[in-house]
Amino acid sequence: xxxxxxxxxxxxxxxxxxxxxxxxxxxxxxxxxxxxxxxxxxxxxxxxxxxxxxxxxxxxxxxxxxxxxxxxxxxxxxxxxxxxxxxxxxxxxxxxxxxxxxxxxxxxxxxxxxxxxxxxxxxxxxxxxxxxxxxxxxxxxxxxxxxxxxxxxxxxxxxxxxxxxxxxxxxxxxxxxxxxxxxxxxxxxxxxxxxxxxxxxxxxxxxxxxxxxxxxxxxxxxxxxxxxxxxxxxxxxxxxxxxxxxxxxxxxxxxxxxxxxxxxxxxxxxxxxxxxxxxxxxxxxxxxxxxxxxxxxxxxxxxxxxxxxxxxxxxxxxxxxxxxxxxxxxxxxxxxxxxxxxxxxxxx
Amino acid sequence: xxxxxxxxxxxxxxxxxxxxxxxxxxxxxxxxxxxxxxxxxxxxxxxxxxxxxxxxxxxxxxxxxxxxxxxxxxxxxxxxxxxxxxxxxxxxxxxxxxxxxxxxxxxxxxxxxxxxxxxxxxxxxxxxxxxxxxxxxxxxxxxxxxxxxxxxxxxxxxxxxxxxxxxxxxxxxxxxxxxxxxxxxxxxxxxxxxxxxxxxxxxxxxxxxxxxxxxxxxxxxxxxxxxxxxxxxxxxxxxxxxxxxxxxxxxxxxxxxxxxxxxxxxxxxxxxxxxxxxxxxxxxxxxxxxxxxxxxxxxxxxxxxxxxxxxxxxxxxxxxxxxxxxxxxxxxxxxxxxxxxxxxxxxx
Numbered sequence: 001x002x003x004x005x006x007x008x009x010x011x012x013x014x015x016x017x018x019x020x021x022x023x024x025x026x027x028x029x030x031x032x033x034x035x036x037x038x039x040x041x042x043x044x045x046x047x048x049x050x051x052x053x054x055x056x057x058x059x060x061x062x063x064x065x066x067x068x069x070x071x072x073x074x075x076x077x078x079x080x081x082x083x084x085x086x087x088x089x090x091x092x093x094x095x096x097x098x099x100x101x102x103x104x105x106x107x108x109x110x111x112x113x114x115x116x117x118x119x120x121x122x123x124x125x126x127x128x129x130x131x132x133x134x135x136x137x138x139x140x141x142x143x144x145x146x147x148x149x150x151x152x153x154x155x156x157x158x159x160x161x162x163x164x165x166x167x168x169x170x171x172x173x174x175x176x177x178x179x180x181x182x183x184x185x186x187x188x189x190x191x192x193x194x195x196x197x198x199x200x201x202x203x204x205x206x207x208x209x210x211x212x213x214x215x216x217x218x219x220x221x222x223x224x225x226x227x228x229x230x231x232x233x234x235x236x237x238x239x240x241x242x243x244x245x246x247x248x249x250x251x252x253x254x255x256x257x258x259x260x261x262x263x264x265x266x267x268x269x270x271x272x273x274x275x276x277x278x279x280x281x282x283x284x285x286x287x288x289x290x291x292x293x294x295x296x297x298x299x300x301x302x303x304x305x306x307x308x309x310x311x312x313x314x315x316x317x318x319x320x321x322x323x324x325x326x327x328x329x330x331x332x333x334x335x336x337x338x339x340x341x342x343x344x345x346x347x348x
Numbered sequence: 349x350x351x352x353x354x355x356x357x358x359x360x361x362x363x364x365x366x367x368x369x370x371x372x373x374x375x376x377x378x379x380x381x382x383x384x385x386x387x388x389x390x391x392x393x394x395x396x397x398x399x400x401x402x403x404x405x406x407x408x409x410x411x412x413x414x415x416x417x418x419x420x421x422x423x424x425x426x427x428x429x430x431x432x433x434x435x436x437x438x439x440x441x442x443x444x445x446x447x448x449x450x451x452x453x454x455x456x457x458x459x460x461x462x463x464x465x466x467x468x469x470x471x472x473x474x475x476x477x478x479x480x481x482x483x484x485x486x487x488x489x490x491x492x493x494x495x496x497x498x499x500x501x502x503x504x505x506x507x508x509x510x511x512x513x514x515x516x517x518x519x520x521x522x523x524x525x526x527x528x529x530x531x532x533x534x535x536x537x538x539x540x541x542x543x544x545x546x547x548x549x550x551x552x553x554x555x556x557x558x559x560x561x562x563x564x565x566x567x568x569x570x571x572x573x574x575x576x577x578x579x580x581x582x583x584x585x586x587x588x589x590x591x592x593x594x595x596x597x598x599x600x601x602x603x604x605x606x607x608x609x610x611x612x613x614x615x616x617x618x619x620x621x622x623x624x625x626x627x628x629x630x631x632x633x634x635x636x637x638x639x640x641x642x643x644x645x646x647x648x649x650x651x652x653x654x655x656x657x658x659x660x661x662x663x664x665x666x667x668x669x670x671x672x673x674x675x676x677x678x679x680x681x682x683x684x685x686x687x688x689x690x691x692x693x694x695x696x
Contacts, residue, residue: 007458008456008457008458009456009457009458010453010456010457011451011453011455011456011457011460012453013457014457016483016484019457019460019483020481020483022457023460023464023481023483026461026464026465026468027468027477027478029477029479030475030477031443031444031475031476031477033443033444033499034443034444034477034479036479037477037478037479037480038478038479038480038481042480043444043446043479043480045443045444045479045497047395047396047398047400048395048396048397048398049396049397050395050396052395052400054444054446054479054480054495054497055446055480056404056446056448056480056481056482056493056495057448057482058448058449058450058482058484058491058493060450060484060485060486060487060491062486062487063450063484063485063486063487064484095379095381095382095393096379096381096382096391096393096402098391098402098403098404098495100404100405100406100493101406102406102408102411102491103359105358105359105360107359108356108357108358108359109356109357109358109359109361109362109367109370110355110356110357112359112367112371113374116371116374117374120374120375127378127379128379129375129377129378129379129382129385130375130385130386131377131382131384131385131386131391131393131402132385132386132390132391132402132403132404133368133371133386133404134404134405134406135364135367135368135371136364136406136408136411136412137359137408137411138408138410138411139408139410139411139489141487143406143408143450143491143493145404145406145448145491145493147402147404147446147495149393149402149497151381
């Protein structure tokens with residue numbers, strides 16, 4: 001591991017997922033209580049009569065959030081929700097979080113209280129306790145690190161790696177809105193920077209902006225699936241866009257997929273706002289990210305039960321890996337699914 | 349909580365522990381599995397037939413570490429050890445960690461591998477698995493966030509809040525070395541900055557520098573206490589110096605203490621190196637920090653058993669809260685113990 005000290009590999013050449021895969025190759029789990037390590041939405045730990053799931057996320061000012069348009073209370077809410085969403089993506093119930101916070105002295109106590117107010121509000125929605133913390137200073141900027149744990153019965157844990165051929169692919173809610181909300185916030189920020197006397201024009205965009213600033217983890221879907229007696233065959237949450245998450249799920253399961261453009265759930269306001277930015281709404285759904293909806297597969301035998309649940313859309317099916325992953329567009333053309341970066345989204 | 353939005357309270361006016369206490373006041377735990385929230389070395393979660401402990405730490409470049417003299421492998425090792433030490437301080441056994449890492453692109457893949465190499469080495473020493481991670485970029489600098497979990501039998505968990513009057517106060521190993529190691533590293537850095545052709549003079553300082561760069565969590569002490577059938581009545585690990593940790597333990601237990609200067613274990617090399625910096629070795633032990641030794645109390649009935657364990661020193665006893673916390677110095681004078689900042693250490 002340390003042989004070739006003079007060689008320099010740029011991190012950019014790997015990307016985040018390449019780096020994680022690379023690091024994963026260095027790690028060998030040995031503790032008998034480790035059921036699942038790196039490679040899913042959360043790790044899984046054996047707790048005798050149940051499993052614990054454990055996930056963590058690091059949020060860096062200037063990379064993950066922009067305080068010029070993100071109220072601190074929303075930021076705290078979202079930071080907690082993002083981790084809670086990872087717990088739900090394992091079909092588990094969140095129970096506790098810890099919060100590490102580092103801030104420069106440009107923040108006041110009142111500002112920190114706003115942030116924690118948002119975190120605690122998110123916790124309250126799902127009966128989660130904030131049980132630990134670390135506070136520290138930074139030379140500049142804000143860093144938030146949240147870890148969340150939850151519990152699940154041993155026979156109910158759902159991984160991203162267990163999709164089967166012919167399974168139906170489902171998503172909750174609708175996609176692409178959070179990305180368009182971000183575009184609007186960025187546009188108004190630019191206008192404000194150029195002319196500080198202009199008030200931001202957010203009228204009529206409430207829904208997509210709220211999807212960006214105040215995402216809701218889909219605990220209701222986990223509950224609805226449980227009530228309908230459906231155990232998904234695989235699951236992942238949509239943080240980086242449908243395309244990227246589908247490819248993760250298919251790669252982990254060693255399968256392919258077909259999804260249908262006309263089945264992808266997109267809110268009418270998202271479609272309308274996409275026009276303003278000359279963005280194809282399907283591309284916003286595929287590559288936009290930050291929707292924090294659930295992407296999961298179910299057995300065909302659960303089709304009728306799933307259809308009866310509001311806010312679940314069946315968008316395609318799982319295939320053999322050899323068939324690859326593809327989108328069938330509205331004109332019946334088949335296009336391979338790629339995990340596009342956001343930069344490539346403007347000219348569609 | 350959000351009433352007085354126009355008032356600004358500077359964070360500096362509270363300090364880290366004041367901020368944690370303040371935030372603690374906002375939090376009310378409701379989840380039935382939460383046994384202990386904020387306020388100890390780790391949170392405690394009920395896992396049916398055992399307790400889980402959970403802790404996290406945030407390390408920020410330029411605040412917690414200086415890469416100009418900290419090799420990345422040592423940094424990784426220390427970052428993991430600091431969290432593992434918190435797990436031991438609950439009398440628990442560490443089992444898994446998660447690592448969140450954010451770096452700017454000035455770091456290469458090889459550098460990140462060095463860091464993880466150190467983390468994995470620390471994990472290996474105690475059979476800990478690295479089970480989760482998050483990697484991200486920063487505008488500048490490095491941020492490391494580690495969470496550690498462990499397990500302990502329900503009747504074996506040890507808090508900092510349960511010391512009893514007349515209990516004996518013990519520390520493991522020796523104190524003050526890590527602080528003097530840091531002084532030497534800082535001195536050599538300054539000399540190097542003024543004249544880059546001068547090689548650092550670290551000869552004869554190996555031990556104190558290693559105490560700073562490569563601390564060892566005291567799992568051996570937890571094991572030795574267990575083998576000797578001693579269950580500490582309270583425990584905390586020494587990250588911020590003996591004085592600060594003693595005050596935390598006494599405040600949490602609502603007790604006072606008397607400790608004896610001549611009983612505080614200080615390595616001869618620490619004493620020697622303290623002379624170079626005109627620092628009183630006792631002050632280095634009381635206020636230096638980063639020794640990651642264990643501070644704990646035992647019942648008087650365990651005195652003989654504790655005396656038989658090498659590398660445990662009995663340094664004093666617990667009193668009623670009304671007696672306050674004091675050091676009896678070598679001339680039999682009693683001085684109240686204060687949590688001194690490092691800045692106040694130079695003129696002793």
